[in-house]
Amino acid sequence: MKNERLTWIDGLRGLACILIFTHHFLVSFFPSSYNGDPNTSRMIYGLDVKWANSPLSFIICGNFWVSVFCLVSGLVLGYQIYRAKTTNEVSSMVLKRYPRLCFPLTVVSFAAWIMMQFSLFPTAEVQKLSTSSWIVSAYGDKPSFLQFLNTTFVATWLNGDHTYSPAFWLMNIFLSGSFLAYLLALMTKNRKLLSILVFICFIAFFLYTDALFNFAFTLGVALAYRIFYFEPKKYAKYFGVLFVLVGLYLGGYPSEAYPQGFYLWLGVNVNQRYAPVWQFFHIVGALFLVWGIYCLKPLCTLFSTKLFRFLGKISYAVFLIHCPVIFSWSCFLFLKLYRACGRYMISAAASFLTSTILLILLSTLFQKYVEAPLGNLIKKLDHWLFLSE
Structure with a gap:
């Protein structure tokens, strides 16, 4: 069994948030x-249209990187439980989860609320030029x-209200x-056969009910179980390359564009009774990508470098901001430059x-002066609650 922190996961999570930002831009x-x-192409030679059906589209495929983020989150949280040595550690993790997510979000939401009062989001003018329906959402x-x-404090967490950010x-x-x-x-901590049955039942249930993001979290915990309780096989590195390539290929499956070329044989992108096929492919692709990186030590080392660890440190701030x-800023500057x-x-x-x-600058400041102090405050409150017990 292992107890070390998976630093490469932090780096991958940081990269995912930067690419989600790129996708939204x-x-x-x-x-x-x-x-x-x-008809809405804005790049020379229609490069944006060609990119939508290119295998390289995984680089900017927001849903794929959201799937990676969800799967990695399940992996990290599951791994923390497997590492925990006392029930106090476990209960502390559970109790702190909502305030850890909510308190930093409150600061960003309040800033957005102030900006909304003064109409500081010039999205309508940009939409006339870009024809993007999302920019005015x-x-x-x-x-x-x-x-x-x-x-x-309530609607965002119960039904995904995204008034203060489309990403919320x-x-x-x-x-x-x-x-x-x-x-x-x-349920699976320190268990063998039961763990397999639990994972199979939850995966089957979420696939049947189309709860695919829960499916992603489940796969993340299953991968955490695999990493924590089993050493990688000697031949894993050979499969690692294949897993990464398969993951990136599935991650590039178009979310809205009609599949063509390399993706046509996988199926038509239609919304019928079941969840969109692209979402399933993206989650499976995320599993292959993360598992493949784990099998390849050079990639683990790369994502453990200072740059990627820094991105991982500010990843939640990047997502919120x-x-x-x-x-605001992107639209404002674009309009100024385009008019000039x-x-x-x-x-x-x-x-x-x-x-x-x-x-990156705002996220760094936010992490240092908002997120970190709030995290320390939550720790102190949690410590006080346990002492009072």
């Missing part, structure tokens, strides 16, 4: 890179302070998936570059 300014519609109202409180629809999935991961890890940055030069590509590229720098 492109959906805002180059929607054809997502939907493959030539948020920040159009001016909610009251009571609505802000209800949304931030995932927060109820993150919260419920966290408790699911804790439950699965506790990136949409308000895109809908009339060049769409140049304006969007400059906006993306500066937005990336600003996002």
Whole structure:
């Protein structure tokens, strides 16, 4: 059994958040890179349309990296339970999960609420140029302070209300998936045959009910079980390369564009009784990618370097802040530049570059001066509660 921290997981999570930001930026300014519609193409030679059906589209496929994030979260949370030596450690993890997610989000939501009161999101003007329907999907109202409180502390976590960031629809999935991961890890901790039966039953249930993000969390915990209780086989590195390639290939399956070329044989992207086929492919692709990285020591070493560990450290801040940055600064600068030069590509590229720098800077400050102090406060409260008992 192992007790070391999986530092490479932090690096992978950080990369996933940066690529989710990239995806949302492109959906805002180059929607054809997502939907493959030539009528909304904004790149020369229709490169955005071609990209939508290219195997390289995994780089900017937001749903794939969300799947990676969910699976990795299940892996990390499950691994923490397997490492825990006392029941106090386990109960502390469970009790702290909601405030750890909610308190930093509250700060970002409040900032967005203030900006909404002063109409600081110029998305309507950008939408006329980019034709992206997603860019006008948020920040159009001016909610009251009571609505802000209800949304931030209740609605976001119960039904995925995304008033203060289009990315917040995932927060109820993150919260419920966290408790699911804790439950699965506790049910399978220090068990053998029962663990296999538990994982099979939960996987079958979530596939049958189309709860595919819960399916992703379950796969993450199952992988944590595999990593914690079993040493990697000597021949694992040979499968690692194949697993990574399969994962990236499935991760590039188009979410909205009609599958063509390399993906046509996998099936047609249609919404019928079951969840979209692309979501299933992305989750399975995430499993292959994470498992493949684990099998390849060079990749584990790469994702454990200072750069990726830094990205992992600020990953939650990046996730919380990136949409308000895109809908405010990115749109503002793009409009300024486009009015000055009339060049769409140049304006969007400059906006993306500066937005990336600003996002990393704000996320670093947010992690240091908001997220870390709040985390320390939660630890002190948790310690006080245990002492009072």
